[in-house]
Amino acid sequence: MLIYSGANGEKPRTAVFSEIEMREDIDRVEYASMLYDFYGSLLNEAGREVMSMYHEDNLSLSEIAEELGQSRQAVHYTLKKAEKALGEYEEKLGLIAAYKKNQERAAVAFGIIGDSGLSEKDAEKLKALIADITE
Secondary structure, eight states, X not given: OEXXXXXXXXXXXXXXXXXXXXXXXXXXXXXHHHHHHHHGGGSOHHHXXXXXXXXXXXXXXXXXXXXXXOXXXXXXXXXXXXXXXHHHHXXXXXXXXXXXXXXXXXXXXXXXXXXXXXXXXXXXXXXXXXXXXXX
């Protein structure tokens, strides 16, 4: 359980987050970062800039707003609009889903190689090939 009591001049408030809620929030941010990695170049300049500052530079909405000379609300709107567009790209193209599926297949293949009795040299060649394919 996490208790938050304000920071950076914010009015102190207390919110209690369950571990599940925190994990869901982390998963959401990780997924948005993956969306940006795969499809970020398809965004307009404003969306790319805000997504980059938020997900790559790990800046808060307030910090981004100050940097860009915009309101926090405007930055939040741009971020949500960009994340929505990225989600729509994934729905249509499915690159992240395919990537995750290939990673799962690679893990299975590595397990098979380990249990196969292949020579260490051949096993390493196959592992390197699978790693190249799944990058």
